[in-house]
Amino acid sequence: MDDIVLRGMAKWPNVPAVYGWLSLDRRGNWLLxxxxxxxxxxxxxxxxxxxxDHQGRWFFQNGPQRVYVSLDYTPHIYRITATxxxxxxxxxHSGAAVTAIHAAYIDETGHLLLDTDxxxxxxxxxxxxxxxxxxxxxxxxxxxxxxxxATLDALQAxxxxxxxxxxxxxxxxxxxxxxxxxxxxxxxxxxxxxxPAGQEECY
Numbered sequence: 458m459d460d461i462v463l464r465g466m467a468k469w470p471n472v473p474a475v476y477g478w479l480s481l482d483r484r485g486n487w488l489l490x491x492x493x494x495x496x497x498x499x500x501x502x503x504x505x506x507x508x509x510d511h512q513g514r515w516f517f518q519n520g521p522q523r524v525y526v527s528l529d530y531t532p533h534i535y536r537i538t539a540t541x542x543x544x545x546x547x548x549x550h551s552g553a554a555v556t557a558i559h560a561a562y563i564d565e566t567g568h569l570l571l572d573t574d575x576x577x578x579x580x581x582x583x584x585x586x587x588x589x590x591x592x593x594x595x596x597x598x599x600x601x602x603x604x605x606x607a608t609l610d611a612l613q614a615x616x617x618x619x620x621x622x623x624x625x626x627x628x629x630x631x632x633x634x635x636x637x638x639x640x641x642x643x644x645x646x647x648x649x650x651x652x653p654a655g656q657e658e659c660y
Contacts, residue, residue, distance in 0.1 A: 472521040476652045479503075479517055480527040483579060485534030485550030504551035509576075513646040525650040530637070532646055533578030535571055537587050543626030545591065549575055561622045562635040563612040570635065577644040591623040592632070 480488045487494040487503050494500050506518045507526075515532045517524045534550040547555040553575055560572040569580040569588070580588070592608075593599045600608060600620075611618045612634045621629040641648050 472523075474516070474523040474525060475519075476525050476650055477527065479524050480529065481515075481532075481534070481550070482529045483534065484581060485536070501552060504549075504553070507551045509646065513641075514650040515646065516650075527650070528646070528648045530568075530648075531570060531579045531640065531644075532576050533573075534581055535573075535578040535584075536581050537584040543623075545588075545622075545624045547571070547573065547578075547580075549578060558624045558630065561630050561632045563609060563632055564635050564637045564640070565613050565615070566637065567609065567613050568637070569632075570640065572644065576646070577640065588622070593621050593623060593629065595619050595621060 478490055480491075482488060487500055494503070503517045507515065508518065509515045509532065515526045515528060517526060535547040535555065536550070538546045538548050538554075540546050545558065547558070549555065555571075555573045555575055557574040558571055559574075562570040562572075564570065568582075569585060570577055571580060589605070590599070592605055608618050608620050612620065612632060615634045615636070617634065620632040622632055623629050635643065
Protein backbone atom coordinates (compact mmCIF):
# COMPACT_ATOMS: atom_id res chain seq x y z
CA MET A 458 0.00 0.00 0.00
CA ASP A 459 1.04 3.62 -0.51
CA ASP A 460 2.92 5.26 2.37
CA ILE A 461 0.28 7.98 2.64
CA VAL A 462 -2.36 5.29 3.14
CA LEU A 463 -0.33 3.50 5.81
CA ARG A 464 0.27 6.77 7.66
CA GLY A 465 -3.45 7.58 7.56
CA MET A 466 -4.34 4.15 8.94
CA ALA A 467 -1.90 4.64 11.82
CA LYS A 468 -3.12 8.15 12.61
CA TRP A 469 -6.88 7.42 12.42
CA PRO A 470 -7.37 3.71 13.12
CA ASN A 471 -11.12 3.65 13.74
CA VAL A 472 -12.69 5.40 10.74
CA PRO A 473 -15.99 3.71 9.73
CA ALA A 474 -15.88 1.69 6.53
CA VAL A 475 -17.86 2.57 3.40
CA TYR A 476 -20.16 0.13 1.60
CA GLY A 477 -21.97 0.38 -1.73
CA TRP A 478 -19.87 3.13 -3.29
CA LEU A 479 -17.19 1.32 -5.25
CA SER A 480 -17.56 -1.63 -7.62
CA LEU A 481 -15.51 -3.62 -10.11
CA ASP A 482 -17.00 -4.76 -13.42
CA ARG A 483 -16.11 -7.76 -15.59
CA ARG A 484 -13.68 -5.75 -17.70
CA GLY A 485 -11.60 -4.51 -14.79
CA ASN A 486 -13.15 -1.06 -14.60
CA TRP A 487 -13.65 0.68 -11.27
CA LEU A 488 -17.07 2.28 -10.86
CA LEU A 489 -17.74 4.92 -8.25
CA UNK A 490 -21.47 5.13 -7.54
CA UNK A 491 -22.05 3.48 -10.93
CA UNK A 492 -19.84 5.90 -12.86
CA UNK A 493 -16.68 4.53 -14.47
CA UNK A 494 -13.43 5.90 -13.09
CA UNK A 495 -11.63 7.14 -16.22
CA UNK A 496 -8.72 8.99 -14.62
CA UNK A 497 -5.76 6.57 -14.93
CA UNK A 498 -4.02 8.03 -11.88
CA UNK A 499 -7.03 7.43 -9.65
CA UNK A 500 -7.55 3.92 -11.06
CA UNK A 501 -3.90 3.10 -10.38
CA UNK A 502 -4.23 4.46 -6.82
CA UNK A 503 -7.22 2.16 -6.27
CA UNK A 504 -5.22 -0.79 -7.59
CA UNK A 505 -2.15 -0.18 -5.44
CA UNK A 506 -4.28 -0.07 -2.32
CA UNK A 507 -6.57 -2.99 -3.12
CA UNK A 508 -6.77 -5.94 -0.76
CA UNK A 509 -9.07 -8.20 1.23
CA ASP A 510 -9.88 -8.94 4.84
CA HIS A 511 -10.10 -12.27 6.64
CA GLN A 512 -13.79 -12.59 5.70
CA GLY A 513 -13.00 -12.47 1.98
CA ARG A 514 -14.32 -8.94 1.48
CA TRP A 515 -12.28 -6.97 -1.03
CA PHE A 516 -11.66 -3.30 -0.43
CA PHE A 517 -9.80 -0.16 -1.45
CA GLN A 518 -7.94 1.38 1.47
CA ASN A 519 -8.47 5.14 1.12
CA GLY A 520 -6.10 6.50 3.73
CA PRO A 521 -7.62 5.55 7.09
CA GLN A 522 -10.95 4.57 5.53
CA ARG A 523 -11.75 1.16 4.06
CA VAL A 524 -14.03 1.25 1.02
CA TYR A 525 -15.50 -2.19 0.33
CA VAL A 526 -15.83 -3.22 -3.31
CA SER A 527 -18.87 -4.86 -4.90
CA LEU A 528 -17.61 -7.40 -7.41
CA ASP A 529 -19.52 -8.03 -10.61
CA TYR A 530 -17.83 -11.44 -10.73
CA THR A 531 -14.30 -12.09 -9.45
CA PRO A 532 -11.81 -10.08 -7.33
CA HIS A 533 -9.36 -9.88 -10.23
CA ILE A 534 -9.69 -9.30 -13.95
CA TYR A 535 -6.65 -10.66 -15.73
CA ARG A 536 -5.03 -9.26 -18.86
CA ILE A 537 -2.47 -11.17 -20.89
CA THR A 538 0.85 -9.36 -21.24
CA ALA A 539 3.04 -10.06 -24.25
CA THR A 540 6.40 -11.71 -23.64
CA UNK A 541 9.06 -12.99 -26.05
CA UNK A 542 9.03 -16.47 -24.52
CA UNK A 543 6.35 -19.14 -24.21
CA UNK A 544 5.36 -18.41 -20.62
CA UNK A 545 1.81 -17.17 -20.13
CA UNK A 546 2.09 -13.90 -18.22
CA UNK A 547 -0.83 -12.08 -16.65
CA UNK A 548 -1.47 -8.81 -14.89
CA UNK A 549 -4.44 -8.05 -12.66
CA HIS A 550 -6.63 -5.01 -13.23
CA SER A 551 -4.98 -3.77 -10.02
CA GLY A 552 -1.60 -3.64 -11.76
CA ALA A 553 -0.15 -6.58 -9.80
CA ALA A 554 1.71 -9.22 -11.81
CA VAL A 555 0.81 -12.89 -11.55
CA THR A 556 3.72 -15.15 -10.64
CA ALA A 557 1.95 -18.54 -10.58
CA ILE A 558 -1.14 -20.02 -12.23
CA HIS A 559 -2.65 -22.89 -10.26
CA ALA A 560 -5.88 -23.85 -12.05
CA ALA A 561 -8.21 -22.97 -14.92
CA TYR A 562 -12.00 -23.13 -15.16
CA ILE A 563 -14.72 -22.56 -17.75
CA ASP A 564 -18.13 -21.46 -16.47
CA GLU A 565 -21.54 -22.07 -18.03
CA THR A 566 -21.34 -18.90 -20.10
CA GLY A 567 -17.91 -19.68 -21.54
CA HIS A 568 -15.89 -17.34 -19.35
CA LEU A 569 -12.38 -18.46 -18.45
CA LEU A 570 -11.26 -18.11 -14.84
CA LEU A 571 -7.73 -18.59 -13.58
CA ASP A 572 -6.73 -19.25 -9.99
CA THR A 573 -3.36 -17.63 -9.37
CA ASP A 574 -1.11 -16.54 -6.53
CA UNK A 575 -3.14 -13.29 -6.40
CA UNK A 576 -6.49 -15.08 -6.25
CA UNK A 577 -9.17 -16.12 -8.70
CA UNK A 578 -9.83 -13.88 -11.65
CA UNK A 579 -11.73 -13.64 -14.89
CA UNK A 580 -9.66 -13.43 -18.07
CA UNK A 581 -10.61 -10.26 -19.93
CA UNK A 582 -12.84 -11.14 -22.87
CA UNK A 583 -10.62 -9.20 -25.30
CA UNK A 584 -7.73 -11.56 -24.54
CA UNK A 585 -9.47 -14.92 -24.92
CA UNK A 586 -8.55 -15.34 -28.58
CA UNK A 587 -4.87 -15.11 -27.66
CA UNK A 588 -5.26 -18.24 -25.54
CA UNK A 589 -6.72 -20.46 -28.25
CA UNK A 590 -3.31 -21.82 -29.40
CA UNK A 591 -2.53 -22.72 -25.78
CA UNK A 592 -5.38 -25.23 -25.44
CA UNK A 593 -4.50 -28.85 -26.06
CA UNK A 594 -5.58 -32.39 -25.38
CA UNK A 595 -3.52 -34.52 -22.98
CA UNK A 596 -0.39 -35.57 -24.82
CA UNK A 597 0.08 -32.10 -26.32
CA UNK A 598 -2.37 -32.69 -29.18
CA UNK A 599 -3.90 -29.37 -30.22
CA UNK A 600 -7.53 -29.82 -31.25
CA UNK A 601 -8.88 -28.34 -34.45
CA UNK A 602 -11.34 -25.46 -34.31
CA UNK A 603 -14.41 -27.69 -34.39
CA UNK A 604 -13.04 -30.09 -31.78
CA UNK A 605 -12.02 -27.24 -29.49
CA UNK A 606 -15.44 -25.61 -29.80
CA ALA A 607 -17.12 -28.92 -28.94
CA THR A 608 -14.83 -29.41 -25.95
CA LEU A 609 -15.51 -25.90 -24.66
CA ASP A 610 -19.24 -26.45 -25.11
CA ALA A 611 -18.99 -29.63 -23.03
CA LEU A 612 -17.15 -27.77 -20.27
CA GLN A 613 -19.82 -25.06 -20.31
CA ALA A 614 -22.39 -27.80 -19.86
CA UNK A 615 -20.54 -28.97 -16.75
CA UNK A 616 -18.96 -32.09 -18.25
CA UNK A 617 -15.53 -33.27 -17.18
CA UNK A 618 -13.61 -33.44 -20.46
CA UNK A 619 -9.90 -33.60 -21.22
CA UNK A 620 -8.53 -30.16 -22.04
CA UNK A 621 -5.34 -28.48 -20.89
CA UNK A 622 -3.99 -24.94 -20.92
CA UNK A 623 -0.31 -24.41 -21.67
CA UNK A 624 1.03 -21.95 -19.10
CA UNK A 625 4.78 -22.13 -19.64
CA UNK A 626 5.67 -24.19 -22.69
CA UNK A 627 6.47 -27.18 -20.49
CA UNK A 628 3.71 -26.98 -17.86
CA UNK A 629 0.03 -27.53 -18.57
CA UNK A 630 -2.96 -27.31 -16.24
CA UNK A 631 -6.31 -29.04 -16.64
CA UNK A 632 -9.31 -26.91 -17.55
CA UNK A 633 -12.32 -27.82 -15.41
CA UNK A 634 -15.99 -26.80 -15.46
CA UNK A 635 -17.43 -24.54 -12.79
CA UNK A 636 -20.76 -22.84 -12.13
CA UNK A 637 -20.60 -19.07 -11.77
CA UNK A 638 -22.88 -19.09 -8.73
CA UNK A 639 -20.42 -21.33 -6.88
CA UNK A 640 -17.30 -19.26 -7.55
CA UNK A 641 -17.47 -16.98 -4.45
CA UNK A 642 -17.86 -19.90 -2.04
CA UNK A 643 -15.31 -22.04 -3.87
CA UNK A 644 -12.66 -19.32 -3.69
CA UNK A 645 -13.61 -17.77 -0.36
CA UNK A 646 -14.69 -14.25 -1.22
CA UNK A 647 -17.81 -12.13 -0.72
CA UNK A 648 -18.95 -10.57 -3.97
CA UNK A 649 -21.10 -7.83 -2.43
CA UNK A 650 -20.13 -6.83 1.10
CA UNK A 651 -22.93 -5.23 3.10
CA UNK A 652 -23.00 -3.00 6.13
CA PRO A 653 -22.94 -5.19 9.27
CA ALA A 654 -25.96 -4.75 11.53
CA GLY A 655 -25.35 -2.17 14.21
CA GLN A 656 -22.22 -0.74 12.64
CA GLU A 657 -21.99 2.99 12.10
CA GLU A 658 -22.83 3.89 8.51
CA CYS A 659 -20.54 6.24 6.63
CA TYR A 660 -21.59 8.15 3.51
